[in-house]
Amino acid sequence: MSALLSRLIDDAALFAPARTPMDDALPAYRGAVRDPVVGRLLCPASRFAELRRRLVPEDLLDLVLVADTGIEELPRALDAVRAEPRVRPSSVEIALPGNADQARAAAVTLALLPPGVPAHIEVRRSPGRLDALDRIAAARDHGAPLGAKYRLDGPALATAAFIAACAERDLPFTCAANRAGQGLLNVLLATAQVAAGADGVQRTLERHDAGGLAADVGTLTDDAARSARRLLAALAVPHLGTATSVLALIRKGPFSTAPG
Secondary structure: HHHHOOOOOOEOOOOOOOOOHHHHHHHHHHHHHHHOOOEEEEHHHHHHHHHHHHHOOOEEEEEEEOOOOOOHHHHHHHHHHHHOEEEEEEEEEEOOOOOHHHHHHHHHHHOOOOOOOOEEEEEEOOOOHHHHHHHHHHHOOOOOOOEEEEEEEHHHHHHHHHHHHHHHHHOEEEEEEOOOOOOOEEEOOOOOOOOEEEEEOHHHOOOOHHHHHHHHHHHOOHHHHHHHHHEEEEEEEEOOOHHHHHHHHOOOOOOOOOOO
C-alpha cells in the first residue's frame, strides 16, 4: 500500500475547524511526520513569521504556503519562505473567491501567479467551475506545475463530479476535509474507481462502512494505487491523529499486501 498512502495526509491543523495554536501545532507535526503517510504542513502566509519564530535548528519542514493574504502578496510571502533554510516550500495553495465567476477568477489568478511556482488552485462550487478547471489544465499542459483543490464540504454528487472532471483533464488535485477523518477512505476509493473508469463513484462517496471501505481500498493493485495517486496528490486534515487511525484500517488489515 506504500504507492497509495505515501505522504498522502497533509496537516491543516492551523486552519478551521481545528485552529490549533502554533505552539501546539508545530510540535505535533514534528512528531507525526515520522509516519510515512504524513506529508506536508499547511501554513497561512499571514502566519509564516509566527511559525518561523518557533523553528528549532534541527527543523526541515515540508511546507505548503496558503496564500490567505492574496495573490498580489504572494511573491513577497514566497521570498520570506525561500529565505528560511529550515523549511522546504513544496507548493502554494490559492482559493478562488467564492462569490466570483470561477472561470474569470481563475484567469486572473493564473495571470498573477509567479512563473514556475507549483500551485493548487481551489475551485468553488460556483458558476464557471468547469471552465476554471479547463483554464488550469490548459496552463498545466503548457508546462505550469498546477493542480486543483477541492473542499469536502458538499454533497457526494458534487465531489464525484469534481473528481471525474479532474480525471478527464488529467489534472491532479488535493482535497481538504473539514473533519478529521471525513471521507478519507471514500475519496481514496472513489479516485481509484474514476482512474479505472469504473461506475458507482457517488455511491462510494456516500458509504459509511469504514471497515468495508478499508477492505476495498486494500484490494487495489499497485498499478491502481499509482493511477489514483497521479490524480489525488494529497488530503489535508485538521487532526492528523484521527486521519492516521483511519488509514491504519488499511495498513493493519490482512488485505494490506495486494499484488501489483
